[in-house]
Amino acid sequence: MTSAPFPLPPDSLTNSDITELTAWRHRLHQDPELSGEERDTAARVVAMLLPTAPDRTLTELGGHGVAAIYDGAEPGPTILLRCELDALPIHETGTPPYRSNFPGKGHLCGHDGHMAILAGVARWLSRNRPARGRAVLLFQPAEETGAGAAAVIADPRFVEIAPDLSFALHNMPGVPLGTAALQDGVMNCASRGMKITLTGWTAHASLPESGRSPAPALARLLTDLTALGNALHQSDPDFARVTVTHARLGEPAFGVAPGAAELWATLRTQRDAGMAGLVDKAEAMVRDAADALGLEREITYHDIFRHCENAPEANGILRAALQAEGIETTETDLPMRASEDFGRFADHGPAAMALLGAGDRPALHNPDYDFPDELIAPGARVLIQCLRARLY
Structure with missing residues (x-):
């Protein structure tokens, strides 16, 4: 059984929050770093997290990973929310005003947007501490090479954040805006x-x-x-x-x-x-x-990359979170042929990932791809709903 997420108060993330998170995403987009090289990106994440007052912040986790821990008042489960730090070795041909400053490198998979989503969750946590358990926000290195999740888990400090449940989102062009792709079972090959x-x-x-x-x-x-x-x-x-x-x-x-x-x-x-x-x-x-x-x-x-599989318990929570935000789900074309290293966290407890529709735009890893900023707010709200299902 999964508990239904609570409705969020209307001021959970303000217009000012979204404006600032969008600007932060654009700065990340301008300065992409490849897998294993995300030192400056991680430093920006740590600076962003500082005003949200996490109880502990782990740095250089499995490389340049960052984990922010927000403790609840009472004992309870640990819920891990994960995003990725790394960009791709692809020259950006798109022309946004915040295009990459580094030829041959670009945030062309949307990891900059995933970081902005998790930054939104961090702001919400700073105002709404868990009633029980712990929320862990993991900014993971080296997803694109398949090495990052394994390195984080192999880090001796991972025991400090070992999750009972793990959740993640990935933006997905071709899936309509306002919808998401989700299913029990295999999500990524x-x-x-x-x-x-x-x-x-x-x-x-x-x-x-x-x-x-x-x-x-x-x-x-x-x-x-x-x-x-x-x-x-x-x-x-x-x-x-x-x-x-x-x-x-x-x-x-x-x-x-x-x-x-x-x-x-x-x-x-x-x-x-x-x-x-x-x-x-x-x-x-x-x-x-x-x-x-x-x-x-x-x-x-x-x-x-191992295959990535959604566990029924975690998937039920994630599906309810999407429904609470009015986001319809589909199972069309699942699992994805593309791979994901998020599945490794399933070794430590039930895990689930949803593909958040990015609409009609270039495909992931195309040289002109750019994450749609309109996904920042709903992405953050969905992950917040996952936290509220177990920690509040």
């Missing part, structure tokens, strides 16, 4: 980056037979790995996809037959169990292609 290195030896371009070129193996893997995917929708438990993202053969020289090749591919499945099977198939293909030509091979994995 599992994925990982597979880096394949093939090594033979070079030769003069006029005598390629005197060397050992990885070109035939690379050509074979370009098609065979992609063919491991299937035409199933991501809602099917057997969904699988392999996307080649980068390939390199030899050196840019006309006189040298290549002696090395590199191939990057992203493996994607609905669930972690499916990923294990896809990895086995992909590794067997690499082994066969390399062995057929007598090549050395190396496989490494990067940007590893």
Whole structure:
């Protein structure tokens, strides 16, 4: 059973709050920092949190993570609300007056907006301390690489904020404004980056037979790995996809037959169990292609994301919070093919994430994407409702 969230007082977040939070979001957008480099962003978060008087603030958590803790008057559960600090290594082509100051870097996934939403919750908490338990606002580093949540959880200080329930929101273009996507079960697919290195030896371009070129193996893997995917929708438990993202053969020289090749591919499945099977198939293909030509091979994995699954208890609270704010929910096109590392917090208690509709605009990670400011207020109110369901 989930308790119904209480209606919020009309002055929970003022027009002045929203104006200031919007301006703060724009400043974050101008100065994006990549995964693992979010030092200045974290410092801005700490400065923003200071007037809200958290009982404790943890910094450099799992890297540059920041966690603000607001204690209740009585014992009770710990509820963690999480957003992300990092931007993307993509050059921004949009033209807002607050566009990125750093070529090749941009807040093109909306993490600046997620931080503004959590900053709104912090302001509300400064005026409405929990009656019981604890509210934890986590500004997590390195979500885009899949390393951040794991690093935060591995930090010895995580025990100080270990949650009984965890919630998060992510903005989502294509989902209409005023609505959200939400379901019990898997919300985000599992994925990982597979880096394949093939090594033979070079030769003069006029005598390629005197060397050992990885070109035939690379050509074979370009098609065979992609063919491991299937035409199933991501809602099917057997969904699988392999996307080649980068390939390199030899050196840019006309006189040298290549002696090395590199191939990057992203493996994607609905669930972690499916990923294990896809990895086995992909590794067997690499082994066969390399062995057929007598090549050395190396496989490494990067940007590893587990699947993200909404637990019924947490999802019920989040659904009720959205309904209390008049936000309709849909399950269309869920789970997302895109991955999220928020699912790791589910190891420590029920967790749930909703996709807050961003309307008709460029897709996430597009070079002209910009978070819609009109999501700041409803996003904050939804997360506040989640807190009120258990801490008030």
